[in-house]
Amino acid sequence: MHLFDRLFEQSSRSLASRTSRRGLIAMLAQALTGAALLPLLPVDRGSRAHAADAKAGKAGPEDCEYWKYCAIDGFLCACCGGTATSCPPGTGSSPITWVGTCRNPGDGRDYIVSYNDCCGKASCGTCDCNRNEREKPLYRPSRNNDLNWCMANANASYHCTVSVIVGVAEK
């Protein structure tokens, strides 16, 4: 296992073992609200997602077929005043996320992508996008796109979702 992957897995498993009804993670998450990315992301150790096709290659950040959106479920922030990697003005990013593993048709590599929700305003309501490659049910939250990942934010309403490359997935 790649060191990068191992680091994330240990981090997430350790966190999982320490989570309690006291809401430790919720407090941590709220304290870190605003950070776009945290090294708390579990990784895909399974096989690859298959977002690579001609359609994905031509699609841009405002298109649901864009390669980085292979496991997204929500409104694309790029249509809501943000970009594929930035939250719209006046919203706050969720420090806790789910991840996908998506293939970039431009270079043929698989990337681990973090899907952070942008929070604190009502739903954007534009560019609804639901793709579910390697997506898992609620009981595997790190791979689940049905949760409101704004849940631990001080302003917990959901607005839209970004996709941020974390790194190249292990071969």
Add this chain to the structure above:
Amino acid sequence: MQLSARWVAALCFALVSQSGFAAAATPPPLPPERLTQEVLPARGPHWVYVVDYAFDNEIDSRVYLYDADAHRRLGQIDAGFLPGLALSPDRTVSAVATTYFARGGHGARTDVVEFTDTATLTTTREIVLPPKRLHAVPTPFNVAYSSDGRFLYVSYVTPAASFGVLDPARGTVLGEIDTAGCMLVIPSGPNRVSSLCESGRLLTVTLDAQGHEAARSMSAPFFDADRDPVFVQGIATARGFAFLSFLGQVHEVDLTGAEPVFAPPWSLLGPADHDWRPGGAQPGAIHRALGKLFVPMHRGGEGTHKDGGSELWLYDLASHGRVARWPLAAVGLKPVVAVEVSQDAAPVVFAATEDSDLAIIDAASGRIRHVTKRVCQTPWQLLTP
């Protein structure tokens, strides 16, 4: 010929009446009307609650009560943000677990269970929760009653997983129970709650009379979350719940005893069905007395588990045999994303489509009885009262 002449005469008379004499004989004005308050009729056999997640404006979800015989909406229950819905065992009360923000899309968060009288659709009381309620898509297990109605269980995720135990009669929160990462509240008997774990096991917590934890146990794994996870939208059976897997396995869990008992899984697929899969937001319904299972099925591969079914497949639970296939496009329906069946002796299947139509289907023949176009914005959960 003589008949035609009479018709001509009648037509002439009508025209004259309309044009010549109408002005002189103006009809009397409409009488004053009296504003009244509609009340629900006695519950019909084919009523259904349609949970509208209102995905484009999630802070404003609703639950609609719909009569499939009259083909009309009967009323509404407000449901806030990412709600859960449960009905009391005697069906007299609905409980909506939800979240409100003080200023609409923002402001202070209040998690709450709101109770509504199902005979009047008036909200009768509420219980305010700690701000930990599960914010997720609909499942039958976001909120659930014990079999005697003494307790109400509410799923919490912060993302640490736990659940709240409420006393609906007194309107209080009795406590909170850590579930060690396992999710949702699957009720059984008067005092047991099971949760689905990433390891493919069921955690079962037994409560004492005060609603506090008395014991817990972890089952053996009954599914593989890596290879073939189960949908969390379990379907009530006569003795517990059935969980469908992404690849079409049926896992029936008997929850009548102190420990869950898992029947050997069986497949929805025949030898020629390898690329067919269940899918959607509510991917199955069971008529418990008749022992029939209805599943929206589609052809697809990895990542299609939320796709609606292009056909409804009907199974006999005793024999595990497929009884029928009902293609939906042939009758003008888009793929079905949520399915439910009434529990009466002449049942109908309620099928919500991906373009938000609600089809009422005769459960015996598959005949479409009625389609209500765009019943709401996003009908992702159906629940029979």
